[in-house]
Amino acid sequence: MKINIINISKKVLLAPVMALVLSTACVEDLKEMNLNPNEISSLDYGIQLTKMQLAFTGGSYEIFRTSLGYCFASIQQMADLESPVSGVFLPGDKYLNDPLFASAFFDAAYFSEYRDIADYVNRSSEDPQAINYHAIGRIWKVMSAHRLTDIYGDVPYFDAGQGYISNLWFPKYDAQELIYKDMLKELDEAAASFDDMMPNPGDQDILYNGNIDQWKKFTYSLMLRLAMRISNVAPAESEAWVKKAIQGGVMTSNADLARVTHQTGGWINPFNAGFNTRDRIRLSATFVGWMKDNNDPRLNIIAWVENGGEQMGLPNGFDNTSIQDYPGGADLSAYSNVNPELRQYDSPSLHLTYAEVELLLAEAAIKGWHSGSAKEHYEKGVAAAMRQWDIFGIEIPSEAEINDYLKSHPFDSAKGMEMIGEQYWAATFLVNWEGYSKWRRTGYPVLTPTNYPSNVTNGQIPRRMTYSGEEYSINSDNINEAVSRQGADDFMTRVWWDK
Template sequence: MKLSNKYISKLAAPAFALFFSIGCVEDLKELNNNPNAINDLAYGIQLTNMQLSFTGGAHEIFRTSLGYCFSSIQQMADLESPVSGVFLPGDKYLNDPLFAAAFFEEAYINEYRNIADYVNRTASDPAAVNFHAIGRIWKVMSAHRLTDIYGDVPYFEAGMGYISNQWFPSYDSQEEIYMDMFKELDAAVNSFDSALGGPGNNDILYAGNLEQWKKFGYSLMLRLALRISKANPSEAESWAKKAINGGVMTSNEDLARVTHQVGGHRNPFNAGFNTRDRIRLSATFVNWLKDHGDPRLDIISWVQNGGPHQGLPNGYDNTTIQGYPGGSDINAYSNINPALRQWDSPSLHLTYAEVELMLAEAALKGWHSGSPKEHYEKGVTAAMRQWAIFGVEVPSFGEIETYLKENPFSAEKGMELIGEQYWAATFLVNWEGYAKWRQTGFPKLTPVNYPGNATNGQIPRRMTYSREEYSTNLQNVSQAVSRQGSDDFTTRVWWDKE
């Protein structure tokens, strides 16, 4: 059986060279020594690499994130190109295994090998307590995205090939993964020691600010707690309360983002948005913004031919679109504002706006003593003001106050209103928006039923595993499928209940 490159890191090459040279004569041993090898990689440099790997490259961000997550929850749509075909298979629920598996492939190639090594190395270094705590939180950040997209995935043995020879990792149930992620976050946030050093500017999220890392850890804990609110309400309530009592984000200064640089690590959405000229904002999303008089419409939407804001409806092709206003003229439909898709535009990972909307949800459930209305309004305000980090003009507090009066919160429709605002707030954090939509069912979306679709006209509930797994890790992936359900787009992950 051949070894998959998902589990055998390039960092493991020296170990394999040594293994295969045992039978060689003593004089040849020195040939296995690489004079350019880094034997003691600085923790800070490795942390930077981990954060950039999670932020991603154009490959997986375009394929899984933009190709499926964005379009499945009807924030983006596309028209088939006569030359290149379909850009967003999630727009019409088509089966593209390479697009669906891109996050899976890249996570195990680029993220987990570094995360496993980093967490393992920092665990035994008493001077690296803060590095280790950040690594454990980042491991959860990476794992939760992966399991939310695919369900059961390698977790406990992931990235352990060159540490403990676990070359073919087993798949763990999502329930087990979630329970461990809570424990990891709890241990990590309580282990920070302000008397010890940290990563400083090598930490491209918070520049080593431990208080902000604690807020991030607890905010992530709250996100995960609400995610399992239908699957395990008692555990969800317990962890939500712990997160809130621990201290979550309190302003847009705390939001987790990566700032990119021209000539350095580019914003991964840049290539997808700027080179795929048949992608546009969905009519569902644009119409929701228009119907609510949302000032974010002018921030997010840009129409190339100078016409009015108009989204492209999901599930159409060059023939069926002819009867729709704008027809097949792609430049008549709303594109994403170029100011939001530059090489140096920031990447968002977890925002203060999300946190306030999550607090509104927790309060609505009776898990938090705060006012759902107040948290909702703070969340909407933060979501509108956070666009400032892209260098664009944002709504004034007066404009936001008017918007909230025209779109008031009501407890009777509380979850629907929170779900819709979370959907809007996580635009550009679409993998999270995709997960939250599945958890809450809001906004209420009308599925499309394009000919030849892979879901019988249902919005995809998960992505499918890498095809390579069936040739390199067959036994373990087969056990996961047997436990979780068919490896297709309609199988629900553990926390995704009716």
């Protein structure tokens, strides 16, 4: 028999090649089978930005606990009535310790916000077509970080959200002073980097629909807020940044205020559940009393009395027993509640308002850091704060009512800081974490603390919130370093700028 050696050799040589081809094909088939058809391989910047903006706006978990539970109540805009059945809804009303309430903003920020923010900023930094997206991401990182550091003090900032980017799973806590220096730098650089000729997020940006001019105003307005925050501890730096913000161009009308519009059936207003399901929460007697004493036309916009009686706030620091001698007793229907029109599923959320900006400019004028008139800025701020309620679709004070109010409350430079502080307190209702920070910095309005039994502050208004308890288990070295630097992890340790 004649054997074809050449053909055998070819077959022998081709066998490994064919095996490799078949093996490679099988591997590719297996890879294709393991692909998730619903997985997003390249996340759109606009989609992620929307998610970041909604995450900052918050859910009912953190808004009810830290925002309503402590910030609203601590500055005496809200109060609650403890009962044996319901217990306490607002621990800040009586300066009680509820670790889950106090740490809710901390937990939510690092779970819901920072992973997306870090990823978004990192990805957009490498894309030359994403200049505007990247600028907005840097600004939004500051927006989130400044609320967090104002409430807690030293927090993870430079390392935050870096786990999936650089495997940094245990972030160090940064000193608030360094955080503020970087936040102001970030705002400055981001504002300068905007380019009208490059793509923007359009309607995926739920604050400004991609309007770059409004983003610049927002950025410099946020810079003004942050710059003024450090005025007691770093006056020279504060002055320089205030002037830079003013020169850059801040908000000029209520059309510029930063808000998120909500949708029924979508991402609903997080205050809705807090106000509507906690039936022992009412407006504070301090807040309602101040508005009544000043004949403030906002009272009937903000407040509503269930039984139809006269507006009457609930005093802070009372329970079912001690309230009995108060005019309304324990009948909560007799006390002023938040107007239902302000707490619907689709009610907007406010983040930074034009009214705040004008009042900050009035303060800058008083300090001699701005050539404008403190009186004019004060009046513009008060008027804007009264007009801003129209975004809720409700009737606002008439121009005649606003003018009458300003005439009956003329600006007095000798009491300028007090008047500005009180109006800022009223203007930031529903932006209450900002009102809480402003009160701590200025001491206005002057509030009388409560001294409820078993309070943990010795009868003093809390100066900060406490860290998440989980951090002591999973990030113990870093949190302990922060506590040793900043001070005890309790409600009375002051953050860096609170002097």
